[in-house]
Amino acid sequence: MTKWFGLLAIVAVAHAQGRGGSSGLAMLRFGCSELSIDRIDPLVTPGQIPSPHVHQIVGGNAFNASMPSADISELATCTSCTFTENFSNYWTASVYFKARNGSYKRVPQMVNDAIGAANGGVTVYYTASGKGQATAFKPGFRMFSGDALRKISTGLGRNTQSCFRCYTGPNFQGNVQSPCFDPKLDTEGFPTTPCPGGIRTSVIFPVCWDGKNLDTPNHIDHVAHPVGGPASFAVTNGQCPTTHPVKIPQVHLEIVWDTTKFNNKEDWPVDGSQPLYLSNGDHTGFAQHGDYVFGWKGDALQRAMDNGCFAATCTAANLKTQAFPAANRCQVKKSVNEDYDGWVKELPGSDMAGMA
Structure with missing residues (x-):
């Protein structure tokens, strides 16, 4: 916890020195417990059951294979996140370990640093440079970050x-x-050597919006990076391009994978190469990606960004929270009857190879 708060102090100083605009930096950081592990994807393959690969999903219980372009906060009745007005959904590809005998096992998630008694899940950040510096998303907004087909570095x-x-x-x-x-x-x-304390994935979304479209066919074109290139963690003061002039909060996901159970090199491939795969079949890790559907209630997110909310609570914006025993109870029954916890001969969906 000390390390994490030290990091926040560094970020706050950087913004105060001009990297992030005004001194009213807002940075929500909170946990969302596991809502479901399932092979559905309402963004990329809406209505398709099963979808090509496994995702781990958090957020509101309105999540399903076909999510309407509506106000999700009006459809959900609970959320696995600690902010109770946040019925948004967030999901990423799962990670699998491939043993020397060729079988696969899904790597379990573990609770992130300074989060609390979450059931695995995802840590979510929303960051803005100060009051009036970011426009909260509108009902029906959704977006995608990454490339599920990438096999090389972005550089x-x-x-x-x-x-x-x-x-x-x-x-x-x-x-x-x-x-x-x-x-x-x-x-x-993916790291090429065993990680004694596990592995954390970070996925950062674009911070500029065209101000018109709540979504586009590829779930990417309505958002963009600043003219100087993609914004790094918590640095949101870049100039947006004229095509996408509206600054939006920076959404950032963190998932911690408990790979410590798979660190025995005798179980790794004979050539010593790393044994991890994303659930879409990617062996490099370059194809990690994240999906987002906005679902905050009313103006709750805008209030948080305008009132300098920091970490997992915000009295200034009167945001309501719940403890993890309540968040952990919010779950969605999986749509596909598959074994996501035992050893399997193939990655679920391997018969759909080549699909994102």
């Missing part, structure tokens, strides 16, 4: 929008620098 260095941190020991040892900034512990692809 963006510290400004990559997806990276993996290799913890050096238990209790998040090595968690010192900002996400994707550590030259030794952060990699755009």
Whole structure:
């Protein structure tokens, strides 16, 4: 916890010195417990059951294979996130370990640093530079970050929008620098050696919007990066292009994978190569991606961004929260009857190879 709050202090100082605009930096950071592990994807393959690969999903219980372009907050009755007015959904590809005998097992998620008694899940950030510096999303808004077909590096260095941190020991040892900034512990692809404390995935979304479309066919074209390139973690003061002039909060997802159970090199491939796969079949890690459907109630998110809300509570914006025992109870029954926890001969959906 000390390391995480130290990181926040560094971020706050950077913004106060001009990197992030006004001194009213807002940064929500909160946990969302596992809502479901399932092979459905209402963005990329709406209505298709099963979808090509497994996702781990958090957020409101309105999540299903066909989510309407409506106000999701009016459809959900509970959320697995600690902010009770947040019925948004967030999902990413799962991670699998491939043993030397060729069988696969899904890597379990574990609770992130300084989150609390969550049931695995995802840590979510929303960041804005100050009051009036970001326009909250509108009902029906959705977007995608990453490329499920990528097999090579983006070459963006510290400004990559997806990276993996290799913890050096238990209790998040090595968690010192900002996400994707550590030259030794952060990699755009999967770490190539065992990670003693597990692995954290970061997925960062664009911060500019065209101001018109709540979605586009590829779920990407209505959003964009600043003219200077993708924004790194918590730096949201870049100038938006004229085609996408509206600054939106920076959404950032973190998932921690408990790979410690798979660190025995005798179980790794004979050639010593890393044994991890994304659930879409990617062996590099470059194809990690994230999906987002907005579902905050009313103006709750706008109030949070305009009132300098920080971390997991915000009295200034009167945001309501719940403890994890309540958040953990919000779940959605899986749509596809598959084994997502035992050893399997093939990745679920391997018969749909080539689909995103």
